[in-house]
Amino acid sequence: MSISVAIIEDDVRLQQQLTELVNSSDRFTCAGAYTSAEEALREIPRRPADVALMDINLPGMSGVECTYRLKKLSPATQVMILTAYTDNEKIFKALAMGAGGYLLKRTPPDQILSAIADIHQGGAPMSGYIARKVVQSFALRTGPNTPVLSPREEEVLALVAKGYVNKEIAASLGLGVETIRGHLKSIYNKLHVRSRTEAAMKFYGGKES
Amino acid sequence: MPSKLRPELTCCLPLGSSKVIAQTLGRMAALCFCLGMILPWTESAQGALLWSHFQPILVRTNGLGHDVLKGAVGVRDDTASGTLYIKFRVEPRSDIVTRFEPDRNYFLAGLVLFYRGVEKLGIGNAWDAWGYSAFSPSQDVPGNQPGEIDLSSANPEHPPAQHEAPRRSIKRTLVVKIEYVPEDKDRVTVWLNPDLSPGANEYLQNSNIVTRFRADASFDEIRLCHRGAGEGWIFSDLALATAFEDFVPIPFWERKWVISLSLVVLCGSLASLVVYQQQRRAGKRIRELKHEQALAEERTRIARDLHDDLGVRLTEISLLAGVAESQESTREQLSAALRQASKVARETSDITDGIVWSVDPHNDSLQSVADYLVQFAEQFFQLTPIRCRFDVPTNLPDQVVSSQFRHHLLLAVKEACNNAVRHSAATEVWLKMALSDGTLAIVVEDNGRGFDPQTCAEKGNGLRNLRARLANLNGRLEIQSAAQGGARLSLVLPLPVPI
Numbered sequence: 001m002s003i004s005v006a007i008i009e010d011d012v013r014l015q016q017q018l019t020e021l022v023n024s025s026d027r028f029t030c031a032g033a034y035t036s037a038e039e040a041l042r043e044i045p046r047r048p049a050d051v052a053l054m055d056i057n058l059p060g061m062s063g064v065e066c067t068y069r070l071k072k073l074s075p076a077t078q079v080m081i082l083t084a085y086t087d088n089e090k091i092f093k094a095l096a097m098g099a100g101g102y103l104l105k106r107t108p109p110d111q112i113l114s115a116i117a118d119i120h121q122g123g124a125p126m127s128g129y130i131a132r133k134v135v136q137s138f139a140l141r142t143g144p145n146t147p148v149l150s151p152r153e154e155e156v157l158a159l160v161a162k163g164y165v166n167k168e169i170a171a172s173l174g175l176g177v178e179t180i181r182g183h184l185k186s187i188y189n190k191l192h193v194r195s196r197t198e199a200a201m202k203f204y205g206g207k208e209s
Numbered sequence: 210m211p212s213k214l215r216p217e218l219t220c221c222l223p224l225g226s227s228k229v230i231a232q233t234l235g236r237m238a239a240l241c242f243c244l245g246m247i248l249p250w251t252e253s254a255q256g257a258l259l260w261s262h263f264q265p266i267l268v269r270t271n272g273l274g275h276d277v278l279k280g281a282v283g284v285r286d287d288t289a290s291g292t293l294y295i296k297f298r299v300e301p302r303s304d305i306v307t308r309f310e311p312d313r314n315y316f317l318a319g320l321v322l323f324y325r326g327v328e329k330l331g332i333g334n335a336w337d338a339w340g341y342s343a344f345s346p347s348q349d350v351p352g353n354q355p356g357e358i359d360l361s362s363a364n365p366e367h368p369p370a371q372h373e374a375p376r377r378s379i380k381r382t383l384v385v386k387i388e389y390v391p392e393d394k395d396r397v398t399v400w401l402n403p404d405l406s407p408g409a410n411e412y413l414q415n416s417n418i419v420t421r422f423r424a425d426a427s428f429d430e431i432r433l434c435h436r437g438a439g440e441g442w443i444f445s446d447l448a449l450a451t452a453f454e455d456f457v458p459i460p461f462w463e464r465k466w467v468i469s470l471s472l473v474v475l476c477g478s479l480a481s482l483v484v485y486q487q488q489r490r491a492g493k494r495i496r497e498l499k500h501e502q503a504l505a506e507e508r509t510r511i512a513r514d515l516h517d518d519l520g521v522r523l524t525e526i527s528l529l530a531g532v533a534e535s536q537e538s539t540r541e542q543l544s545a546a547l548r549q550a551s552k553v554a555r556e557t558s559d560i561t562d563g564i565v566w567s568v569d570p571h572n573d574s575l576q577s578v579a580d581y582l583v584q585f586a587e588q589f590f591q592l593t594p595i596r597c598r599f600d601v602p603t604n605l606p607d608q609v610v611s612s613q614f615r616h617h618l619l620l621a622v623k624e625a626c627n628n629a630v631r632h633s634a635a636t637e638v639w640l641k642m643a644l645s646d647g648t649l650a651i652v653v654e655d656n657g658r659g660f661d662p663q664t665c666a667e668k669g670n671g672l673r674n675l676r677a678r679l680a681n682l683n684g685r686l687e688i689q690s691a692a693q694g695g696a697r698l699s700l701v702l703p704l705p706v707p708i
Contacts, residue, residue, distance in 0.1 A: 084558075088580055089571070104588070106558035108551065128599050129584035135603045136576075163587070163598040 003120050004031035006049035008040040008066065009082065010058050014105070018053060021109050028116065037066035045073050051116050054099070056083045056090050064093045068196065071098035078119045092133040095188075096195035101125055126184050131160035134191055146197065147190040156183045239476070258455055259293075261448040266433060267302075269441025273328075274321060274434030282449055284429040286324065289389040295320070295431075296456045297447045298382045299333065301375040302440035316437025318375070319344070320383075320444065322428035330426045332360075332383055332399060333375075336437060340372030341381065341401055345424035360401045360420045371417065373401065375442075382446065384456060386411065387426040394423035407461060411453035507568075507612060514564055522557045526550050563623075567616040575608040575649075575704070578615060579642055582622055582651070586640045589623075593630050595655075600641040614682060614705055618651075621678040625653035625698045628671045633657025633696060644704075651700040659690045675700075 005022045007030060009015040015033050022028045031049040034040040037058050044052065052070060056063035067079045081094045081102035091102045100119045103112060118125065126134070135157055138149055149157065159169045166184075170177045260281040268274070285293065297320050319333015321344070331344035338344075341360045360383075362373030375381070381402050388396040399420045400411070433444050450456060461467060529550035533543050566572055566581055579601050590597035610618075622640075629638050635657030643650045675698070676686050684702035 088577070088584065104558070106555045108555070127584075128587050128597075129580065132580060132583055132599075132601070132603050139604065161599060161603065163596065165596075 002027055002029045003051060003116065004029050004049045005116060006031050006040065006044055006047075006052040006077070007033040008035075008037065008052060008058065008063070009033070009055045010035045011055075018112075021112065022116075025113055028113065037061035037063065037069075040066060041069055041073060044070060044077065048074060049077055050120050051078045051080055053080050053082050053103075053116070054094070056081050056087060056094060062090075064090055064097055067094045067099045068097040078122075080116060080119050088129075088133075092130065092137075093195075095130060095133075096137065096191050098192050098196070126160050126187075128161050128163045131157050134187060135161055137191060137194070146194045149187060149190065153183050153187050153190075156180060157187060160184070257450070259449040259451065263446050263448075265300075265443045265445040267441055267443050268318070268433045268435040269302075269439075270436055271434060272436055273323075274432035276323070276430040276432050277447065278431040278449075280429075284324075284427075285387075285389060286427045286429075287425075288391050289395075289427065290391050291389055292451060293387045293389070294450045294453055294456065295385040295387070295448070296382065296450070297332075298380055298445045299375070300380045300443040300445070301334075301377055302443065303377050304375075304439075316439070317344075318435045318437075318439070318442045319433075320447075321432050321434050322426055323430040323432050324427040325429065329428055330385075330387075330397065330424045331434070332385055333434070333442075338372075339370070340366055340374040341383070342372070343397065343399055343420065343422065343424070345397075345422065358420060358422050360399050361417050362401050363415060363418050364402075377440075384411075384453065386453065389426070395426040397422055397424050397426060405457050407458045407463075409457050503613075510613075510616070511564060511568060514560075518560045518564075519557055522553050522560070525553050526557070529553070563616075563619050567612050567619060570612070572615065573609050573611070575605045575610055575644070578610055578618065579605055581619070582640065582642070585619070585622070586626060586638075589626050590630075590638060595630065595633075595635055596637050598637060598639045600639060602642065602644070605644065608704060611705060617678045617681045618700075618702070621675055621682075621700055622651060622653065624671055624675045624678065625700065628675075628698065629653060629655045629657065629696070631671075632660060647704045649702045649704050651702075652697060653700075654695070654697040656695055659692055659694045659696050661690070661692055 005028050007015055007018050007022070009018060012035065015035065019030045019033050022030045032040075032043055032047050034043060038061055040052070040054075041061075054063045054067060054070075058066065061069075063081060067081070070077060070079060079094070079099040081091060081099045082105055083091060083102060084105045095102065101115060103115055107115070155173065156169055159172065164172070166177050166180045169175075170180045173180075260278065262277055266277070299319075301318070316336040317331075317333065319331050319335070321331035321333075322329045328344075332342075333344075334341055335344060335357065338357045339359050341362065343358045343360060344356060345358065359370075359372035361371040364373050365371050366374045373381075382405065384400045384403050384405075386398040386400075388398075390396060398411075400414055401418050401420070403409070403411075403414045403418060431447075433442075435441050448456060459465075529546045532538055532546040533550070538546070563585075572578070572581065583599055583601055586597050586599070626638070626640075629635060633655040635655035637656045639652070639654040641650075641652040641654065643652075672686070672688075679686050679700055679702065682702050684700060687699040687701060688697070689699070690696040
């Protein structure tokens, strides 16, 4: 069964090319293409998608907030952030809101497709850069009930930040690759909890609805 | 006070209406200064006196006395009108009672007006008077000896009698006012020891020191007399004036030199204020101009980058597309052209990224620089067989780094990374960053085959570009490498001091 992909991109030409790219492979189907976050949030629950390709700079509601709301409306949909240039802060915010990964728009087409396939597998890839941002994020003090990282998770995170891949980390810690992936997922979850509490404050004025 | 204003700034900078105000203030200041300098010379010590003799004169046993005026003031006879004030100070050198010698002469001491050799009005003490008195042969006053009028005093010898006897070493100042009445007795007022402190005048004196009477005060001489007994009197501080106030020191705040000094100080402050304001404006304007210049330079740089880096690549893409479109191209040529076009397009995108990042003021922190370099290196080496490792602090101090700095630094790091990819044949590259004492060290280290810095230095553009980039930032490049393996490029940069 093919992977259904929703495309949220306000540049019509790029949206069309992405739609063609997705439909060009048997493994993917375009479930819908939307030009705004508002439209996507209205349509995706009716026409569910496995993966949403989300432009980060959208008119009106931003891709960051859209990610947060979409994950609440449709938790099973994996969000892949698309960005024209490395807008560091926004990328990290979107990941913290629950996006599963990010791609630069200049990424070659075949790599875009394989990245969509990877994210659908549920992999939680973490780059060294993202690991740095996660470390910085956890270094900030927040409320008393916000989760903190376990020593092992910190260890794994530090190695990712140094540029090591899962296999290398597993080898150096004497653990299985799956265990490392589990730690990364846990780190992401804790990051989401921290960030989504803040997001609730920001987007809903105080309470997680 | 600020130092001199540089003239070229005042004349070349358009300061608008403030300049007019400054000029006006400046002129006012100059005027004040001139007035302040001139005024002191127009002032005598104590108002305008007709005549004066301040030095003490000892007078003892000189009979009918001697003239001190010596014609300095015009004759006042019976036709005279107007008002004249006479001031003098006396210091008796003995109490007359102690050396009473009745056989010698009738005692008299005082200032006496003489007209044509005849005694007219006299002020002092005499044998028959009780104390300080006026001698005016033309008028009798009840309770006084004929021709004598005791002067009221604030220190009477025998209260309630109001006269004060002259005593040894007790100085008294007397002021006599004469209002000349033509062809009649003149009106005389005498103050015994009046208040002559700054601001005093004749109307504010205590009434118990004032004596008024009429007398003939014609004179062509003023004589100081002492005859009879005693050690004599010392007269000093003699003066003639047309107003009581002329004997009074001008109050401190009305002194011309004080006013002048104040004017000078005022104009000085005014001038320095003007200068300060102008300097401040000039300074501000210079900063603005510098800022504008920096902005202009930055815009020029961006424009050049856009043209050099992006323009050239976009042209290349369009040429490649032309090749692809051409009917004569073989399938291989077509495929190669498209591959190359796609590569150049990605490069273009990458360069845009760098420009946008270095221009965006949100990224002006050292932390942002570190994050961006990590992200750049990660993506850069992803497309190569080389693994990239990081040793970059996750937490860096708050330090603002300019757009210019970020731009050159990013291109320098790109050049170093390119170098590793092209020449090292390494499997691993380390990007390290360390900060100490305001110096930023960024190290790109590989485990490749290494090179000899001596032979490579001239060969490639890479190292030369890198050095030029670092020179723009006052930094330097340190190369450690050996032919047997590994290369280490250290980019050492002084962090710009925040403005």
